[in-house]
Amino acid sequence: MSFPYRKASSYFREKFGARVYRVAVDAGFTCPNRDGTLARSGCIFCDEEGSRATYVNPHVSIKEQVLDGIEKLKRSYKAEKFIVYFQSYSNTYASVDKLHKIYHEGLSAHPDIIGISVSTRPDLLGEEVLDLLAEIRNNYFVMLEIGVQSFNYRSLIKSRRFHTVADTIDAILRAKKRNLNVVAHIILGLFDEIEPEAIDGGRILSVMGVDGVKIHHLYVIKGTDLEILYKRGRIKVYENPEDFARLVVRFLENLRPDMVIHRVQGFASTERLVAPLWSSDKHIIARLVESIMKEKGTYQGKLYRYRV
């Protein structure tokens, strides 16, 4: 049996014929959920430190960050081609002129760069921003990473997201209208989301034509509001990695077979982590998912039955 789900590394190799890696940069963006436009405290699970790759130095220019990242990725992983990953905070939160300048600074930093990946909130994708990304897509690979998190409205409220489910659907459909490669970030089983809803979230993303998913789990970091809630027993996390892996398997079985799976869990270092403790093992869920799927003889899309 071939690999039971479509891994991003295989997708990139098929598409570009090379070992493609994302080189993360911090372009100095903030976020409406932090600068007071919507709120100041941020989403309850926002891991400011963890959302930035450890090798990123936000105090130097984008070009320097890219060159430094490329050197490290070439040395450590024999990476051949690169996608500049605008990762930290909301990377469409600026005027279109400024975004144009920032994205092109990344794209022109090194000849082995083949595109950009832009991570943002669904309510920060106006028509002009999507047009800009579509224009860049004429010459480069463009991946748009949208923080969906959940289709459960109560979970969005508890998370202090300050955007609606309709904002998410609207952003995805308008991005797909421009044929952009859309990757949805999703936190399976977030707060009030029951497992059938989490699985249905994957079906919804599938029928909307989303190209890939980054699956996360909820984890608790020291010194956060989430830690207080966790210690008071007000929130649940998946304490047992097998339980989360089984949910991921069911999610994958119900996903469109061609969707690309960019990750299957989040990560937090031991020093900062409260729960679940397995979050400090970057690959535990991938190992469990692969073994459960092989044992069950199941695969991505096995239960997918929509035809849109």
Ligand code: SF4
């Ligand atoms: S929208 Fe993103 S960057 Fe802003 S607070 Fe939430 S998770 Fe953090």
